[in-house]
Amino acid sequence: MPNMSDTRLPRDAQSILELAARSMFDLFANASEGMLLVDRKGRVVWINDQYRRFLPALGYAREEDFVGHPVSSVVQNTQMHQVLETGKPILIDLLTNKAGTFVVSRIPLRDETGEVIGVLGIVLFDHPETTLQPFIAKFARLEQDLNEARRELASQRRAKYTFASFVGTSPAALEVKRQARRAALSASPVLLLGETGTGKELLAHAIHAASPRAGRSFVGVNMAAVPEALMEAEFFGVAPGAYTGADKKGREGKFKLADGGTLFLDELGDMPMTVQVKLLRALQDGEIEPLGSNQLIRCDVRVVAATSRDLAQLVREGRFREELYYRLNVLPIRVPPLRERRDDLPLLVEALCEDIAARGGSAQHELDAGAQALLAAQPWRGNIRELRNVLEQLALRSDTPQIHAALVEQVLRQSGLDHIEPAVAPAVSLRSGPAVALDERPLPEQIADLERRAIAAALARTGGNRAAAARWLGISRASLYDKLGDMSENQTTV
Known part of the structure; x- marks a missing residue:
């Protein structure tokens, strides 16, 4: 606001400026819906005639019950004290209190030295819902969008899965579930x-959901999806104005977002060496330093990491820091591939088909025995993710609720x-069906014979490749060598 006694101005110019100020004041006093004035201590010292009509709605029968009192005690949600403290005007604002919703302005008043000696409050409109309908509607939409975004963000930072x-x-x-439950504690x-x-991310969510941190944020970072140049900012955040084009308010990193909760580092083996340091x-000291800042920020984060790569081999090759490997390899949990848990395939197929149907809004498909057997025989290099992809294709291509082996083979x-591995013949039911001739040999001999035939079939199918045969049989290579050695001692040809 101009200084009315500025001696640097010519006399005529100063007179015109003082006249303009009085005219503007009179204009606001007559055209606005009300005005009030507070002194440097925040007390109401004056209100005009238009403002007096708001007093009953504010709960005051007499003017002396309002004037002379601190503005913060007689006007709900006022920001006059903020203008007093900062000296900065609030030209347009919405104020809601007992008397209604108003569009208001707040202008600081200064003395000859420039010190704030009071604030002038002006009620521009007293029915903004009608006089400023487009403005109010846009404000309401923006506020609704902001609230929805906050709710969505909060839901995304909660665990999506449990051990079930x-x-x-x-x-x-x-x-693996037993080990993960123990790790959660x-x-x-x-x-x-x-x-x-194999479900590593699902287990990470489940560990968080079963931990004492379940009520706090679960924040995930996929190392393979973040460019190396942005990874430091992604992890540790950016200080305000850290570089040209940086947000003036700064940006919080994943560590800060996960404070008090769990930080999930997926595809850990793809993390650059510079970020590993x-x-x-951060893990050792519990402190982070945002990009472009010299300030250390405390963070209480529990880390769950996952990788499909051989970290020990990466350490030997100098591509992963040994200290970080030992820091993270405290509670290692190996998640088995699908070919090592073939007995779970019927349950997985049923659960995945149910989820696919629910997401697509269609009826759930069922696989007959032949289709199930053909699926169970496959090696599933992509594990459950590959199985789901095949089931989604089957659901889209099947014209009937039941899926047969022929369609499964076509999709594969x-x-x-x-x-494509041939289907394994289903086991003979002992509860029904025609009588089966009983093998009168002792059970150990029958089991040994079945094992020999299974090993022979696996070696024949893999062209004599023992490592591949062991994988197909679902046993370790050492176990296969032991069994072959026992068979050799018994002079059994395989």
Whole structure:
């Protein structure tokens, strides 16, 4: 606001300026819906005639009950004190209190030295819902969009899965869930190891949901999806104005967003060495330093990491820091591939088909015994992710609720598999059907004979490749060598 006694102005110019100020004041006093004035202590010292009509709605029968009192105690939600403290005007604002909703302005008043000595409050409109309908409607829409975005963001930072989501009752599935439940009770880092598509991310969510941090944020970062140049900012945030084009308010990194909760580092083996150094320091000290800042920020984060790569080999090759490997490899959990838990395939197929139907809004498909057997025979290099893809294709291509083996074979061939394993014959039911001739040999001999035939079939199918045969049989290579050695000692030809 101009200084009315500025001696640097010519006398005529100063007179015109004072006249303009009085005219503007009179204009606002007559054209506005009300005006009030507060002094440097924030007390109401004057109101005009138009403002007096708001007093009953504000709860005051007499003017002396309003004037002379602190404005913050007689006007709800006022911001006059903020203008007093900062000296900055608030030209347009919405004020809602007992008397209604108003569009208001607040202008600081200064003395000859420039010190704020009071604030003039002006009620521009007292029915903004009609006089400023487009403005109010846009404001309401923006506020609604902001609230929805906040709710969506909050929901995304909560665990989406629990241990019940990890389908399977095989010994391998039960063991990995047992280890993960035990890890959930600890505050130490967890390292999930396994091939792609085995459910490592699902287990990370489940560990968080079962931990004492379940009520706080779950924040995930996929190392393979973030450009190396942006990874430091993604992790640790950016200080205000850290570089040209940076947000003036700064930006919080994943560590800060996960404060008090869990930070999930997916595809850990793809993390650049430069970021590994800062991650190690953050894990050791519990502090982060945003990009472009010298200030250290405390963060309480529990890390769950996952990788499909051989971290130990990367350490030997100098592509992963040894200190970080030991820092994260405290509670390692190996998530088994699907071919090591074939007994879970019927349950997985049913759960995946149910989810596919729910997402697509269609009826759930069922696979007959032949289709189930053909699926169970495949190696599933992409594991559950590959299985789901095949089931989605089957659901889209099937003209009937029931899916047969012929369609499964067609989809598998079109999926680009080099070789489709033949279906395994289903076991004979002992509860019904025609009588089967009983093998009178002792059970150990029958089991040994069945094992020999299974090994021979696996070696024949893989062209004598023992490593491939072991994978097909679902056993380790060492176990296969032991069995071949026993068979050789018994002079059994395979």
